[in-house]
Amino acid sequence: MKKETYLVVLAFFSIYVFWGSTYLWNKIVVSEAPAFMLASLRFTIAGALIFIIAAATGRSLKITQKQFLNSVLAGFLFLAYGNGVFVWALNYVNSGFAALLAALQPLSILVMMRISQRKALKPKSMIGVCLGLFGMYLLVSQRDIALQEGAVLGIVMIFTCIISWGIGSLFVAKADLPKNFFIATGYQMVTAGVLLALGSRFILQETWNTPLDWSSSAQISMGCLILFGGIAAFTSFNYLLKKVSTEKVATSAYVNPVIALFLGWYFLEEIVTTQSIIAAGILLTGVYFINTVRQKEGRKPTGKKA
Template identity: 60%
Template sequence: MTKDQNPLLIILAFFSIYVIWGSTYLLNKIAVTELPPFMLAGIRFVIAGVLIFIIAKIMGKNIKISWRQIKNTTIAGFLFLTIGNGVVVWALKFVDSGFAALEISAQPLVVLLLMRIFLGKKIQMMSIVGVIFGLIGIYLLVSQKQVLNQENSVVGMAMIFACMLSWGYGSLFVGKADLPRNYFVNTGYQMVSGGIMLVISSFLFGEEWSSPTTWSSPVQYSVILLIVFGSIVAFTAFNYLLQVVSPEKVATSTYVNPIIALALGWHFLDEDVTSQSIIAAVILLTGVFFINTKRKFTVFPRFFRS
Protein backbone atom coordinates (compact mmCIF):
# COMPACT_ATOMS: atom_id res chain seq x y z
CA MET A 1 0.00 0.00 0.00
CA THR A 2 1.35 3.43 -0.95
CA LYS A 3 1.26 6.47 1.27
CA ASP A 4 -1.65 7.89 -0.73
CA GLN A 5 -3.69 4.72 -0.25
CA ASN A 6 -4.67 5.46 3.33
CA PRO A 7 -7.61 3.19 4.31
CA LEU A 8 -9.29 5.82 6.50
CA LEU A 9 -8.96 8.52 3.84
CA ILE A 10 -10.39 6.18 1.24
CA ILE A 11 -13.40 5.37 3.42
CA LEU A 12 -14.04 9.06 4.16
CA ALA A 13 -13.61 9.95 0.50
CA PHE A 14 -16.12 7.30 -0.58
CA PHE A 15 -18.54 8.56 2.10
CA SER A 16 -18.19 12.05 0.62
CA ILE A 17 -18.91 11.07 -2.98
CA TYR A 18 -21.65 8.64 -1.92
CA VAL A 19 -23.63 10.65 0.64
CA ILE A 20 -22.69 14.31 0.15
CA TRP A 21 -23.02 14.15 -3.61
CA GLY A 22 -26.32 12.33 -3.16
CA SER A 23 -27.67 15.39 -1.35
CA THR A 24 -26.51 17.84 -4.05
CA TYR A 25 -29.42 16.83 -6.30
CA LEU A 26 -31.85 18.16 -3.70
CA LEU A 27 -29.79 21.32 -3.14
CA ASN A 28 -29.49 22.04 -6.87
CA LYS A 29 -33.20 21.39 -7.40
CA ILE A 30 -34.07 23.90 -4.66
CA ALA A 31 -31.68 26.52 -6.04
CA VAL A 32 -32.59 26.10 -9.72
CA THR A 33 -36.24 26.89 -8.96
CA GLU A 34 -35.12 30.52 -8.56
CA LEU A 35 -31.72 30.81 -10.21
CA PRO A 36 -30.59 30.26 -13.83
CA PRO A 37 -28.69 26.93 -14.03
CA PHE A 38 -25.39 28.13 -15.53
CA MET A 39 -25.28 31.14 -13.23
CA LEU A 40 -25.90 28.87 -10.24
CA ALA A 41 -23.23 26.35 -11.20
CA GLY A 42 -20.73 29.04 -12.25
CA ILE A 43 -21.02 30.96 -8.97
CA ARG A 44 -20.75 27.72 -7.02
CA PHE A 45 -17.54 26.53 -8.63
CA VAL A 46 -15.71 29.86 -8.96
CA ILE A 47 -16.27 30.66 -5.27
CA ALA A 48 -15.38 27.11 -4.24
CA GLY A 49 -12.20 27.18 -6.33
CA VAL A 50 -11.06 30.49 -4.86
CA LEU A 51 -11.73 29.20 -1.32
CA ILE A 52 -9.74 26.06 -2.08
CA PHE A 53 -6.75 28.16 -3.19
CA ILE A 54 -7.00 30.19 0.02
CA ILE A 55 -7.09 26.99 2.10
CA ALA A 56 -4.13 25.62 0.15
CA LYS A 57 -2.08 28.76 0.81
CA ILE A 58 -2.96 28.63 4.53
CA MET A 59 -1.78 25.01 4.56
CA GLY A 60 1.48 26.12 2.97
CA LYS A 61 0.85 24.38 -0.34
CA ASN A 62 2.46 25.64 -3.53
CA ILE A 63 -0.34 26.47 -5.98
CA LYS A 64 2.00 27.15 -8.91
CA ILE A 65 1.65 24.53 -11.64
CA SER A 66 3.03 23.99 -15.15
CA TRP A 67 1.32 25.19 -18.33
CA ARG A 68 0.65 21.56 -19.25
CA GLN A 69 -1.11 21.03 -15.93
CA ILE A 70 -3.11 24.23 -16.45
CA LYS A 71 -4.27 22.87 -19.81
CA ASN A 72 -5.15 19.47 -18.33
CA THR A 73 -7.04 20.91 -15.33
CA THR A 74 -8.96 23.17 -17.72
CA ILE A 75 -9.95 20.17 -19.84
CA ALA A 76 -10.96 18.26 -16.70
CA GLY A 77 -12.93 21.26 -15.42
CA PHE A 78 -14.79 21.45 -18.73
CA LEU A 79 -15.63 17.73 -18.81
CA PHE A 80 -16.56 17.38 -15.13
CA LEU A 81 -18.05 20.74 -14.26
CA THR A 82 -19.02 22.79 -17.30
CA ILE A 83 -20.70 19.85 -19.08
CA GLY A 84 -20.84 17.07 -16.50
CA ASN A 85 -22.40 19.21 -13.76
CA GLY A 86 -23.66 22.43 -15.32
CA VAL A 87 -25.87 20.67 -17.85
CA VAL A 88 -27.25 18.37 -15.12
CA VAL A 89 -28.33 21.46 -13.19
CA TRP A 90 -30.00 22.69 -16.37
CA ALA A 91 -31.75 19.32 -16.79
CA LEU A 92 -33.17 19.59 -13.26
CA LYS A 93 -35.53 22.22 -14.62
CA PHE A 94 -37.24 19.39 -16.53
CA VAL A 95 -36.91 16.29 -14.33
CA ASP A 96 -37.15 15.46 -10.61
CA SER A 97 -33.94 15.33 -8.57
CA GLY A 98 -34.44 11.66 -7.69
CA PHE A 99 -35.06 10.71 -11.32
CA ALA A 100 -31.92 12.55 -12.44
CA ALA A 101 -29.85 10.73 -9.85
CA LEU A 102 -31.32 7.38 -10.88
CA GLU A 103 -30.51 7.96 -14.55
CA ILE A 104 -26.96 9.00 -13.66
CA SER A 105 -26.58 5.76 -11.74
CA ALA A 106 -25.84 4.20 -15.14
CA GLN A 107 -22.49 6.06 -15.04
CA PRO A 108 -20.43 2.96 -14.11
CA LEU A 109 -21.79 1.22 -17.19
CA VAL A 110 -20.74 4.16 -19.35
CA VAL A 111 -17.26 4.15 -17.79
CA LEU A 112 -16.84 0.43 -18.42
CA LEU A 113 -17.81 0.83 -22.07
CA LEU A 114 -15.54 3.86 -22.53
CA MET A 115 -12.65 1.94 -20.94
CA ARG A 116 -13.28 -0.83 -23.47
CA ILE A 117 -13.42 1.62 -26.39
CA PHE A 118 -10.52 3.93 -25.50
CA LEU A 119 -8.29 1.72 -23.35
CA GLY A 120 -9.05 -1.70 -24.81
CA LYS A 121 -9.85 -2.95 -21.31
CA LYS A 122 -11.57 -6.32 -21.29
CA ILE A 123 -14.94 -6.34 -19.55
CA GLN A 124 -14.99 -9.15 -16.99
CA MET A 125 -17.92 -11.55 -16.74
CA MET A 126 -19.14 -10.12 -13.43
CA SER A 127 -19.12 -6.66 -14.97
CA ILE A 128 -21.15 -7.92 -17.91
CA VAL A 129 -23.76 -9.21 -15.45
CA GLY A 130 -23.70 -5.81 -13.76
CA VAL A 131 -24.18 -4.08 -17.11
CA ILE A 132 -27.21 -6.25 -17.87
CA PHE A 133 -28.80 -5.42 -14.52
CA GLY A 134 -27.99 -1.76 -15.05
CA LEU A 135 -29.62 -1.65 -18.48
CA ILE A 136 -32.75 -3.34 -17.12
CA GLY A 137 -32.89 -0.84 -14.27
CA ILE A 138 -32.50 2.13 -16.60
CA TYR A 139 -35.22 0.80 -18.90
CA LEU A 140 -37.63 0.43 -15.98
CA LEU A 141 -36.78 3.96 -14.90
CA VAL A 142 -37.21 5.85 -18.17
CA SER A 143 -40.19 3.84 -19.44
CA GLN A 144 -42.54 5.09 -16.73
CA LYS A 145 -45.58 6.90 -18.18
CA GLN A 146 -45.56 9.56 -15.46
CA VAL A 147 -41.99 10.40 -16.47
CA LEU A 148 -42.52 10.39 -20.23
CA ASN A 149 -45.67 12.50 -19.91
CA GLN A 150 -43.84 15.32 -18.14
CA GLU A 151 -43.15 18.31 -20.37
CA ASN A 152 -39.59 18.30 -21.79
CA SER A 153 -38.70 15.19 -19.78
CA VAL A 154 -37.14 13.52 -22.83
CA VAL A 155 -34.97 16.62 -23.35
CA GLY A 156 -33.89 16.42 -19.73
CA MET A 157 -33.02 12.74 -20.03
CA ALA A 158 -30.97 13.33 -23.19
CA MET A 159 -29.08 16.17 -21.54
CA ILE A 160 -28.24 13.99 -18.56
CA PHE A 161 -26.97 11.22 -20.84
CA ALA A 162 -24.64 13.71 -22.54
CA CYS A 163 -23.35 14.66 -19.09
CA MET A 164 -22.68 11.00 -18.29
CA LEU A 165 -20.54 10.64 -21.42
CA SER A 166 -18.61 13.80 -20.53
CA TRP A 167 -18.09 12.73 -16.92
CA GLY A 168 -17.09 9.21 -17.94
CA TYR A 169 -14.50 10.40 -20.43
CA GLY A 170 -13.26 12.90 -17.87
CA SER A 171 -12.67 10.08 -15.40
CA LEU A 172 -10.47 8.27 -17.92
CA PHE A 173 -8.67 11.48 -18.87
CA VAL A 174 -7.83 12.40 -15.27
CA GLY A 175 -6.53 8.89 -14.59
CA LYS A 176 -3.71 9.39 -17.11
CA ALA A 177 -3.24 13.17 -17.41
CA ASP A 178 -0.40 15.19 -15.90
CA LEU A 179 -2.23 16.98 -13.08
CA PRO A 180 -1.13 18.75 -9.88
CA ARG A 181 -0.28 16.06 -7.34
CA ASN A 182 -1.87 17.95 -4.45
CA TYR A 183 -5.60 17.23 -4.43
CA PHE A 184 -6.57 20.67 -3.15
CA VAL A 185 -4.59 22.43 -5.87
CA ASN A 186 -5.87 20.06 -8.55
CA THR A 187 -9.47 20.58 -7.46
CA GLY A 188 -9.03 24.36 -7.20
CA TYR A 189 -7.84 24.74 -10.78
CA GLN A 190 -10.62 22.50 -12.09
CA MET A 191 -13.23 24.44 -10.11
CA VAL A 192 -12.05 27.87 -11.25
CA SER A 193 -11.64 26.91 -14.92
CA GLY A 194 -14.92 25.00 -15.06
CA GLY A 195 -16.72 27.76 -13.17
CA ILE A 196 -15.42 30.49 -15.48
CA MET A 197 -16.63 28.54 -18.52
CA LEU A 198 -20.05 28.19 -16.86
CA VAL A 199 -20.18 31.94 -16.19
CA ILE A 200 -19.34 32.59 -19.86
CA SER A 201 -22.06 30.12 -20.88
CA SER A 202 -24.51 31.94 -18.63
CA PHE A 203 -23.88 35.24 -20.43
CA LEU A 204 -23.96 33.56 -23.86
CA PHE A 205 -27.38 32.06 -23.05
CA GLY A 206 -28.62 35.42 -21.83
CA GLU A 207 -29.37 34.33 -18.27
CA GLU A 208 -30.54 37.04 -15.90
CA TRP A 209 -28.25 37.48 -12.90
CA SER A 210 -29.44 38.55 -9.46
CA SER A 211 -27.90 39.51 -6.12
CA PRO A 212 -27.68 36.83 -3.39
CA THR A 213 -29.51 39.26 -1.10
CA THR A 214 -32.62 38.82 -3.24
CA TRP A 215 -32.57 35.02 -3.01
CA SER A 216 -34.88 33.19 -0.61
CA SER A 217 -33.35 31.65 2.52
CA PRO A 218 -33.64 28.03 1.23
CA VAL A 219 -31.76 29.00 -1.95
CA GLN A 220 -29.07 30.87 0.00
CA TYR A 221 -28.49 27.90 2.31
CA SER A 222 -28.51 25.49 -0.62
CA VAL A 223 -25.81 27.46 -2.47
CA ILE A 224 -23.63 27.66 0.65
CA LEU A 225 -23.91 23.90 1.21
CA LEU A 226 -23.19 23.23 -2.47
CA ILE A 227 -20.05 25.36 -2.30
CA VAL A 228 -18.62 24.00 0.97
CA PHE A 229 -19.62 20.34 0.95
CA GLY A 230 -20.72 19.53 -2.59
CA SER A 231 -17.75 21.29 -4.19
CA ILE A 232 -14.81 21.66 -1.80
CA VAL A 233 -15.20 18.48 0.26
CA ALA A 234 -16.75 15.99 -2.16
CA PHE A 235 -14.95 17.04 -5.34
CA THR A 236 -11.59 16.99 -3.60
CA ALA A 237 -12.43 13.48 -2.37
CA PHE A 238 -13.40 12.55 -5.93
CA ASN A 239 -10.05 13.72 -7.34
CA TYR A 240 -8.22 11.86 -4.58
CA LEU A 241 -10.03 8.61 -5.35
CA LEU A 242 -9.38 8.88 -9.09
CA GLN A 243 -5.67 8.73 -8.33
CA VAL A 244 -5.75 5.80 -5.90
CA VAL A 245 -8.54 3.53 -7.23
CA SER A 246 -9.77 2.52 -10.69
CA PRO A 247 -12.23 4.85 -12.51
CA GLU A 248 -15.07 2.31 -12.55
CA LYS A 249 -14.87 2.05 -8.77
CA VAL A 250 -15.15 5.81 -8.35
CA ALA A 251 -18.15 5.72 -10.69
CA THR A 252 -20.00 3.39 -8.31
CA SER A 253 -20.95 6.47 -6.30
CA THR A 254 -23.67 7.00 -8.87
CA TYR A 255 -25.40 3.87 -7.61
CA VAL A 256 -25.59 5.14 -4.05
CA ASN A 257 -26.36 8.78 -4.88
CA PRO A 258 -29.87 7.95 -6.23
CA ILE A 259 -30.96 6.34 -2.98
CA ILE A 260 -29.95 9.46 -1.05
CA ALA A 261 -31.47 11.73 -3.70
CA LEU A 262 -34.76 9.81 -3.86
CA ALA A 263 -35.18 9.87 -0.10
CA LEU A 264 -34.35 13.57 0.22
CA GLY A 265 -36.48 14.57 -2.78
CA TRP A 266 -39.43 12.63 -1.39
CA HIS A 267 -39.03 14.04 2.13
CA PHE A 268 -38.29 17.70 1.36
CA LEU A 269 -39.84 18.31 -2.09
CA ASP A 270 -42.71 15.79 -2.07
CA GLU A 271 -41.37 14.20 -5.25
CA ASP A 272 -43.14 11.00 -6.28
CA VAL A 273 -41.29 7.77 -5.59
CA THR A 274 -43.10 5.12 -7.59
CA SER A 275 -42.85 1.39 -6.99
CA GLN A 276 -41.27 1.07 -10.43
CA SER A 277 -38.59 3.59 -9.47
CA ILE A 278 -37.85 1.60 -6.31
CA ILE A 279 -37.58 -1.62 -8.33
CA ALA A 280 -35.28 0.15 -10.80
CA ALA A 281 -33.10 1.38 -7.92
CA VAL A 282 -32.84 -2.12 -6.45
CA ILE A 283 -31.84 -3.58 -9.81
CA LEU A 284 -29.26 -0.84 -10.35
CA LEU A 285 -27.76 -1.49 -6.93
CA THR A 286 -27.64 -5.17 -7.76
CA GLY A 287 -25.66 -4.22 -10.84
CA VAL A 288 -23.05 -2.37 -8.81
CA PHE A 289 -22.83 -5.35 -6.47
CA PHE A 290 -21.73 -7.53 -9.38
CA ILE A 291 -19.32 -4.88 -10.67
CA ASN A 292 -17.84 -4.29 -7.23
CA THR A 293 -17.45 -7.81 -5.86
CA LYS A 294 -15.26 -9.56 -8.42
CA ARG A 295 -11.97 -10.33 -6.76
CA LYS A 296 -9.77 -8.42 -9.16
CA PHE A 297 -11.52 -5.11 -8.51
CA THR A 298 -12.77 -5.42 -4.94
CA VAL A 299 -12.41 -1.97 -3.35
CA PHE A 300 -12.28 -2.02 0.42
CA PRO A 301 -10.58 -5.41 1.15
CA ARG A 302 -7.86 -4.45 -1.29
CA PHE A 303 -6.93 -1.38 0.69
CA PHE A 304 -6.89 -3.13 4.02
CA ARG A 305 -4.18 -5.47 2.82
CA SER A 306 -0.75 -4.02 3.56
Protein backbone atom coordinates in the same frame (compact mmCIF):
# COMPACT_ATOMS: atom_id res chain seq x y z
CA MET B 1 -11.95 5.26 18.93
CA LYS B 2 -8.69 6.60 17.56
CA LYS B 3 -8.55 10.00 15.91
CA GLU B 4 -7.98 8.43 12.49
CA THR B 5 -11.07 6.25 12.92
CA TYR B 6 -13.18 9.34 13.66
CA LEU B 7 -11.81 11.03 10.53
CA VAL B 8 -12.63 8.00 8.37
CA VAL B 9 -16.20 7.88 9.72
CA LEU B 10 -16.65 11.61 9.08
CA ALA B 11 -15.19 11.26 5.58
CA PHE B 12 -17.63 8.46 4.71
CA PHE B 13 -20.49 10.55 6.09
CA SER B 14 -19.34 13.35 3.80
CA ILE B 15 -19.24 11.36 0.55
CA TYR B 16 -22.46 9.50 1.41
CA VAL B 17 -24.68 12.30 2.70
CA PHE B 18 -23.18 15.47 1.21
CA TRP B 19 -22.77 14.08 -2.31
CA GLY B 20 -26.19 12.43 -2.06
CA SER B 21 -27.67 15.78 -0.99
CA THR B 22 -26.25 17.79 -3.91
CA TYR B 23 -29.17 16.72 -6.11
CA LEU B 24 -31.64 18.25 -3.64
CA TRP B 25 -29.59 21.42 -3.16
CA ASN B 26 -29.16 21.93 -6.90
CA LYS B 27 -32.90 21.35 -7.48
CA ILE B 28 -33.80 23.99 -4.87
CA VAL B 29 -31.43 26.65 -6.24
CA VAL B 30 -32.15 26.02 -9.94
CA SER B 31 -35.82 26.79 -9.29
CA GLU B 32 -34.78 30.39 -8.51
CA ALA B 33 -31.56 30.95 -10.48
CA PRO B 34 -30.33 30.15 -14.02
CA ALA B 35 -28.54 26.80 -14.14
CA PHE B 36 -25.20 27.93 -15.57
CA MET B 37 -25.12 30.96 -13.27
CA LEU B 38 -25.71 28.65 -10.30
CA ALA B 39 -22.92 26.27 -11.31
CA SER B 40 -20.55 29.11 -12.20
CA LEU B 41 -20.94 30.79 -8.81
CA ARG B 42 -20.66 27.48 -6.99
CA PHE B 43 -17.42 26.36 -8.61
CA THR B 44 -15.75 29.77 -8.79
CA ILE B 45 -16.33 30.45 -5.09
CA ALA B 46 -15.40 26.89 -4.05
CA GLY B 47 -12.23 27.00 -6.17
CA ALA B 48 -11.25 30.39 -4.75
CA LEU B 49 -11.75 29.09 -1.20
CA ILE B 50 -9.57 26.07 -2.01
CA PHE B 51 -6.77 28.38 -3.20
CA ILE B 52 -7.09 30.52 -0.06
CA ILE B 53 -6.94 27.43 2.20
CA ALA B 54 -4.01 26.01 0.21
CA ALA B 55 -2.05 29.26 0.41
CA ALA B 56 -2.79 29.61 4.12
CA THR B 57 -1.48 26.09 4.79
CA GLY B 58 1.68 26.60 2.77
CA ARG B 59 0.78 24.55 -0.30
CA SER B 60 2.27 25.65 -3.60
CA LEU B 61 -0.16 26.83 -6.29
CA LYS B 62 2.43 26.56 -9.07
CA ILE B 63 1.27 24.82 -12.22
CA THR B 64 2.83 24.20 -15.64
CA GLN B 65 1.19 25.35 -18.86
CA LYS B 66 0.37 21.76 -19.81
CA GLN B 67 -1.13 21.07 -16.38
CA PHE B 68 -3.22 24.22 -16.67
CA LEU B 69 -4.59 23.28 -20.11
CA ASN B 70 -5.33 19.76 -18.85
CA SER B 71 -7.11 21.27 -15.85
CA VAL B 72 -9.23 23.41 -18.19
CA LEU B 73 -10.24 20.33 -20.21
CA ALA B 74 -10.93 18.26 -17.09
CA GLY B 75 -12.93 21.13 -15.60
CA PHE B 76 -15.00 21.33 -18.77
CA LEU B 77 -15.72 17.59 -18.97
CA PHE B 78 -16.49 17.10 -15.27
CA LEU B 79 -17.89 20.40 -14.09
CA ALA B 80 -18.72 22.87 -16.86
CA TYR B 81 -20.56 20.40 -19.11
CA GLY B 82 -20.92 17.34 -16.90
CA ASN B 83 -22.35 19.29 -13.96
CA GLY B 84 -23.60 22.52 -15.53
CA VAL B 85 -25.81 20.79 -18.09
CA PHE B 86 -26.89 18.27 -15.43
CA VAL B 87 -28.10 21.12 -13.21
CA TRP B 88 -29.91 22.64 -16.21
CA ALA B 89 -31.67 19.29 -16.77
CA LEU B 90 -33.00 19.42 -13.21
CA ASN B 91 -35.48 21.99 -14.51
CA TYR B 92 -37.27 19.07 -16.17
CA VAL B 93 -36.70 15.97 -14.01
CA ASN B 94 -36.91 15.14 -10.31
CA SER B 95 -33.72 15.17 -8.25
CA GLY B 96 -34.00 11.53 -7.12
CA PHE B 97 -34.71 10.37 -10.67
CA ALA B 98 -31.65 12.29 -11.91
CA ALA B 99 -29.49 10.71 -9.20
CA LEU B 100 -30.47 7.23 -10.36
CA LEU B 101 -29.57 8.08 -13.95
CA ALA B 102 -26.20 9.42 -12.73
CA ALA B 103 -25.55 6.00 -11.14
CA LEU B 104 -25.04 4.70 -14.69
CA GLN B 105 -21.67 6.45 -14.83
CA PRO B 106 -19.60 3.34 -13.93
CA LEU B 107 -21.33 1.52 -16.80
CA SER B 108 -20.37 4.24 -19.28
CA ILE B 109 -16.74 4.23 -18.09
CA LEU B 110 -16.53 0.45 -18.38
CA VAL B 111 -17.90 0.44 -21.94
CA MET B 112 -15.55 3.28 -22.99
CA MET B 113 -12.57 1.47 -21.46
CA ARG B 114 -13.39 -1.73 -23.31
CA ILE B 115 -13.86 0.11 -26.61
CA SER B 116 -10.62 2.08 -26.28
CA GLN B 117 -8.66 -0.99 -25.17
CA ARG B 118 -10.43 -3.27 -27.68
CA LYS B 119 -11.10 -5.87 -25.01
CA ALA B 120 -14.16 -8.08 -24.69
CA LEU B 121 -16.42 -7.62 -21.67
CA LYS B 122 -15.91 -10.15 -18.89
CA PRO B 123 -18.94 -12.25 -17.88
CA LYS B 124 -19.48 -10.30 -14.66
CA SER B 125 -19.24 -7.01 -16.57
CA MET B 126 -21.77 -8.25 -19.13
CA ILE B 127 -24.20 -9.07 -16.33
CA GLY B 128 -23.66 -5.60 -14.86
CA VAL B 129 -24.22 -3.88 -18.21
CA CYS B 130 -27.40 -5.87 -18.92
CA LEU B 131 -28.81 -5.15 -15.45
CA GLY B 132 -27.88 -1.49 -15.75
CA LEU B 133 -29.57 -1.12 -19.14
CA PHE B 134 -32.67 -3.00 -17.98
CA GLY B 135 -32.90 -0.88 -14.83
CA MET B 136 -32.50 2.27 -16.93
CA TYR B 137 -35.29 1.09 -19.26
CA LEU B 138 -37.65 0.48 -16.33
CA LEU B 139 -36.78 3.90 -14.96
CA VAL B 140 -37.28 6.04 -18.08
CA SER B 141 -40.17 4.05 -19.59
CA GLN B 142 -42.65 5.10 -16.93
CA ARG B 143 -45.63 6.81 -18.52
CA ASP B 144 -45.94 9.54 -15.87
CA ILE B 145 -42.33 10.58 -16.42
CA ALA B 146 -42.56 10.52 -20.21
CA LEU B 147 -45.61 12.81 -20.12
CA GLN B 148 -43.89 15.50 -18.04
CA GLU B 149 -43.07 18.57 -20.11
CA GLY B 150 -39.40 18.57 -21.11
CA ALA B 151 -38.68 15.27 -19.35
CA VAL B 152 -37.36 13.52 -22.46
CA LEU B 153 -35.01 16.43 -23.20
CA GLY B 154 -33.81 16.43 -19.60
CA ILE B 155 -33.13 12.68 -19.67
CA VAL B 156 -31.21 12.90 -22.97
CA MET B 157 -29.05 15.76 -21.69
CA ILE B 158 -28.28 13.86 -18.47
CA PHE B 159 -27.07 10.94 -20.59
CA THR B 160 -24.72 13.32 -22.45
CA CYS B 161 -23.42 14.44 -19.05
CA ILE B 162 -22.75 10.82 -18.10
CA ILE B 163 -20.74 10.41 -21.31
CA SER B 164 -18.83 13.61 -20.52
CA TRP B 165 -17.99 12.30 -17.03
CA GLY B 166 -16.84 9.01 -18.52
CA ILE B 167 -14.54 10.72 -21.03
CA GLY B 168 -13.24 12.94 -18.24
CA SER B 169 -12.49 9.94 -16.03
CA LEU B 170 -10.45 8.26 -18.75
CA PHE B 171 -8.67 11.52 -19.56
CA VAL B 172 -7.75 12.37 -15.95
CA ALA B 173 -6.39 8.85 -15.36
CA LYS B 174 -3.53 9.61 -17.79
CA ALA B 175 -3.37 13.42 -17.88
CA ASP B 176 -0.56 15.51 -16.43
CA LEU B 177 -2.25 17.38 -13.57
CA PRO B 178 -0.99 18.89 -10.30
CA LYS B 179 -0.02 16.02 -7.98
CA ASN B 180 -1.89 17.55 -5.06
CA PHE B 181 -5.55 16.58 -5.51
CA PHE B 182 -6.73 19.61 -3.52
CA ILE B 183 -4.86 22.02 -5.83
CA ALA B 184 -5.92 20.15 -8.99
CA THR B 185 -9.56 20.37 -7.91
CA GLY B 186 -9.18 24.11 -7.27
CA TYR B 187 -7.91 24.77 -10.79
CA GLN B 188 -10.64 22.62 -12.33
CA MET B 189 -13.33 24.41 -10.34
CA VAL B 190 -12.16 27.96 -11.11
CA THR B 191 -11.66 27.32 -14.84
CA ALA B 192 -15.02 25.54 -15.03
CA GLY B 193 -16.63 28.51 -13.29
CA VAL B 194 -15.26 30.85 -15.97
CA LEU B 195 -16.40 28.53 -18.77
CA LEU B 196 -19.88 28.32 -17.25
CA ALA B 197 -20.08 32.10 -16.96
CA LEU B 198 -19.17 32.44 -20.66
CA GLY B 199 -21.71 29.75 -21.58
CA SER B 200 -24.34 31.48 -19.49
CA ARG B 201 -23.73 34.81 -21.21
CA PHE B 202 -23.11 33.84 -24.83
CA ILE B 203 -24.83 30.45 -25.32
CA LEU B 204 -27.86 30.34 -23.04
CA GLN B 205 -28.04 34.14 -22.64
CA GLU B 206 -29.22 33.74 -19.06
CA THR B 207 -30.37 36.72 -17.05
CA TRP B 208 -28.38 36.70 -13.84
CA ASN B 209 -29.98 37.61 -10.55
CA THR B 210 -28.43 38.30 -7.18
CA PRO B 211 -28.47 35.67 -4.43
CA LEU B 212 -29.92 38.40 -2.21
CA ASP B 213 -33.16 37.99 -4.18
CA TRP B 214 -33.32 34.24 -3.54
CA SER B 215 -35.33 32.60 -0.79
CA SER B 216 -33.51 31.60 2.37
CA SER B 217 -33.74 27.92 1.38
CA ALA B 218 -32.00 28.64 -1.95
CA GLN B 219 -29.30 30.71 -0.24
CA ILE B 220 -28.66 27.96 2.33
CA SER B 221 -28.61 25.31 -0.42
CA MET B 222 -26.00 27.28 -2.40
CA GLY B 223 -23.84 27.55 0.71
CA CYS B 224 -24.16 23.81 1.24
CA LEU B 225 -23.20 23.12 -2.39
CA ILE B 226 -20.04 25.20 -2.02
CA LEU B 227 -18.87 24.13 1.43
CA PHE B 228 -20.19 20.59 1.82
CA GLY B 229 -20.94 19.27 -1.69
CA GLY B 230 -17.73 20.78 -3.04
CA ILE B 231 -14.86 21.35 -0.64
CA ALA B 232 -15.74 18.90 2.17
CA ALA B 233 -16.86 16.00 -0.03
CA PHE B 234 -13.98 16.22 -2.52
CA THR B 235 -11.44 16.48 0.31
CA SER B 236 -13.02 13.50 2.07
CA PHE B 237 -12.97 11.49 -1.16
CA ASN B 238 -9.25 12.14 -1.58
CA TYR B 239 -8.56 11.29 2.07
CA LEU B 240 -10.46 7.98 1.90
CA LEU B 241 -8.59 6.87 -1.22
CA LYS B 242 -5.41 7.02 0.87
CA LYS B 243 -6.82 5.41 4.02
CA VAL B 244 -9.23 2.63 3.00
CA SER B 245 -9.74 0.23 0.10
CA THR B 246 -11.15 1.53 -3.16
CA GLU B 247 -13.96 -1.02 -2.83
CA LYS B 248 -15.20 0.74 0.31
CA VAL B 249 -14.93 4.20 -1.27
CA ALA B 250 -16.90 2.97 -4.30
CA THR B 251 -19.90 2.19 -2.07
CA SER B 252 -20.88 5.86 -2.45
CA ALA B 253 -22.17 4.90 -5.93
CA TYR B 254 -24.90 2.85 -4.22
CA VAL B 255 -25.68 5.15 -1.28
CA ASN B 256 -25.88 8.52 -3.07
CA PRO B 257 -28.98 7.69 -5.19
CA VAL B 258 -30.79 6.32 -2.13
CA ILE B 259 -30.03 9.51 -0.17
CA ALA B 260 -31.15 11.64 -3.13
CA LEU B 261 -34.42 9.70 -3.56
CA PHE B 262 -35.26 10.03 0.14
CA LEU B 263 -34.45 13.75 0.33
CA GLY B 264 -36.38 14.53 -2.87
CA TRP B 265 -39.40 12.64 -1.50
CA TYR B 266 -39.19 14.19 1.98
CA PHE B 267 -38.38 17.83 1.20
CA LEU B 268 -39.71 18.33 -2.34
CA GLU B 269 -42.58 15.82 -2.20
CA GLU B 270 -41.26 14.07 -5.32
CA ILE B 271 -43.22 10.93 -6.13
CA VAL B 272 -41.29 7.68 -5.85
CA THR B 273 -43.15 4.93 -7.70
CA THR B 274 -42.88 1.20 -7.10
CA GLN B 275 -41.42 0.84 -10.59
CA SER B 276 -38.74 3.42 -9.73
CA ILE B 277 -37.79 1.46 -6.59
CA ILE B 278 -37.55 -1.81 -8.56
CA ALA B 279 -35.55 -0.06 -11.30
CA ALA B 280 -33.22 1.43 -8.68
CA GLY B 281 -32.55 -2.00 -7.17
CA ILE B 282 -31.78 -3.56 -10.57
CA LEU B 283 -29.66 -0.62 -11.73
CA LEU B 284 -27.59 -0.45 -8.54
CA THR B 285 -27.06 -4.21 -8.63
CA GLY B 286 -25.64 -3.75 -12.12
CA VAL B 287 -23.38 -0.98 -10.81
CA TYR B 288 -22.18 -3.35 -8.09
CA PHE B 289 -21.15 -6.00 -10.64
CA ILE B 290 -19.36 -3.39 -12.75
CA ASN B 291 -17.51 -1.83 -9.81
CA THR B 292 -16.29 -5.18 -8.47
CA VAL B 293 -14.70 -5.95 -11.86
CA ARG B 294 -13.03 -2.53 -12.01
CA GLN B 295 -11.69 -2.92 -8.47
CA LYS B 296 -10.08 -6.27 -9.30
CA GLU B 297 -8.38 -4.59 -12.25
CA GLY B 298 -6.88 -2.09 -9.82
CA ARG B 299 -8.65 1.04 -11.04
CA LYS B 300 -9.66 3.69 -8.54
CA PRO B 301 -13.11 5.26 -8.72
CA THR B 302 -12.89 8.63 -10.45
CA GLY B 303 -16.52 9.63 -10.64
CA LYS B 304 -17.71 13.17 -9.98
CA LYS B 305 -20.93 14.04 -8.22
CA ALA B 306 -23.51 16.65 -8.85
